[in-house]
Amino acid sequence: MAVGPSAFMGVAAVLFSLGLYGVLTRKNAVMVLMSLELMTVAACLNMVTVSRFVTPAEMTGQVFAVFAMAVFAAQIGIGLALVLAVYRQTGSIELSSKKAT
């Protein structure tokens, strides 16, 4: 069985849409952050796939995945700090609770 790039892209697309679903529907701030991680990972997987199949020598996709991971780390740091700040203000991490608005 030959596994081409479209199989990897399929997995990435499923992961991305599941992440999107999570971002849209979860009310818990930490769950939203985790769904965002899922989307980031799907994007990275796509970049690495394309890099492997199209430009294996230049590895542009891998380089960009490294940058994406750095940005992701920054995002999770700031995101959790914001969650903590919100929690200090309202005593809850629900994004749509009455207190938080």
Next chain:
Amino acid sequence: MSGLIWGAIYGLAAGMVISLAAFIGVWGERKIAGRIQLRYGPQELGPFGLLQTGADTLKLLLKEDITPAAVDVRIFRVAPLIVFAPAAMSLAVIPYAYGFAPIDTGVGVLFFVAVPAISVVGVLLAGWSSRNTYATLGGLRAAAQMISYELPRTLSVLPVVLLAGSMRPLDIMDAWQWWWIPLTFIGFIVYFIASLAEINRVPFDLPEAEAELVAGPFADYSGIRWAIFAMAEYGGLVAASLFGAAVFFGGYLGVPGALGVIVFVLKALVIALLMLWVSWTFPRMRPDQLMATAWKVLTPMALIQLVLVGAVISWL
């Protein structure tokens, strides 16, 4: 598919090696601890008390496997494995003899420092799933400690990578020179201390501080599940001393063939003994001292070492 089978065989082998190391290690540690504290240590069962560990193992195996009513059952059961697996995995990239490392990969060094990050999750989950204040607190302490000490530990092996110009352990072994020992000695000290903290041994055993936290994240575990945690700790000790002996002290170099493995293991044994000596000599640290050591002492030391090595390389 052959990769999967090879992986399974390797996993079995690693589990056996760690069990054996833990078997001898527990006996050795109790003997050494006894001597350090002016006692004899185990001496009743077998010659020099050698069979003591066997009896203890039997006791642990026969003990009832208690799952307290309030715990989160699935996580409670899976947590010991999440802690144990990384210890077994990190043994895979160590270069044991000329041209032989079970997994020969170009990112071996990074693999070795990255994989323990998984066991942090395991310890944290073990503490949380016990649904017990002491266990949860122990898990939180363990996570904070292990995440903090990962940074100096990673930085401390970088000088060797810089000198060798490769992250592949076998390449490092090929490029290794004796004068690296004095040059990277600060790095080794940082690695040594950070490894002790990473496997939660005594000067850094705040997560399982017996007097304050019962046994930290492992408080509710009994029998074989507790034994898996203990074995993971020994596995971490074994892996840390083997890797330290390979990267900082040239491992098997200079001795051909199978004898190389013996020299390598002897070097690792010296490092392991040093670790035991330290952990039976020094008292436990305070949490603020622990964090200050990681961020204000070890990390700058590792960075200074890195700059030093960088300067030497540009001068070479």
Next chain:
Amino acid sequence: MSETVSGPVFAILAFACIGGAIGMLSARNTIHAALWLSEVMLAVAGLYLLLSAEYLAVVQVLIYASAMSVVVLFIIMLTLREREGPVRMADFSIGGGILAGLTGVILYMALADRGDRISAMPVEPSGTAALGELLFGRWTLPLEVAALILLVSLVAAVWWSREVDS
């Protein structure tokens, strides 16, 4: 000269990825969700290995495993007072599901349309050393910018999470 990805291994990893993601979204307990997510991350690291991106696979394990433990730590910290806090009812939103599903289908169609034209895998590319050369050669400036972003976010995180005495 073309290499192929091992089918069964890919199938196992893909199943682990997607199953883990579904497990994460259907978990009623936030900590279970975090555990599922770390499983997804490990499986994706395995996929990177299949794509011969060893360095990325290991970095993925390092960054995401640490990130997940920090997330779990936060969940415990923020819900310690209410013992049943992290447990909630399973909720499903049809609208969100349709939107997400449509996005996924469109994404897949747009990408796989090009992907199908390449079926064979090119020969093994140069490894980690080459990636390092690229990162510190051609991509030095973006790399420094990424480092700067990390520093800025570090300061920002400390600033945001500091104790406000009012």
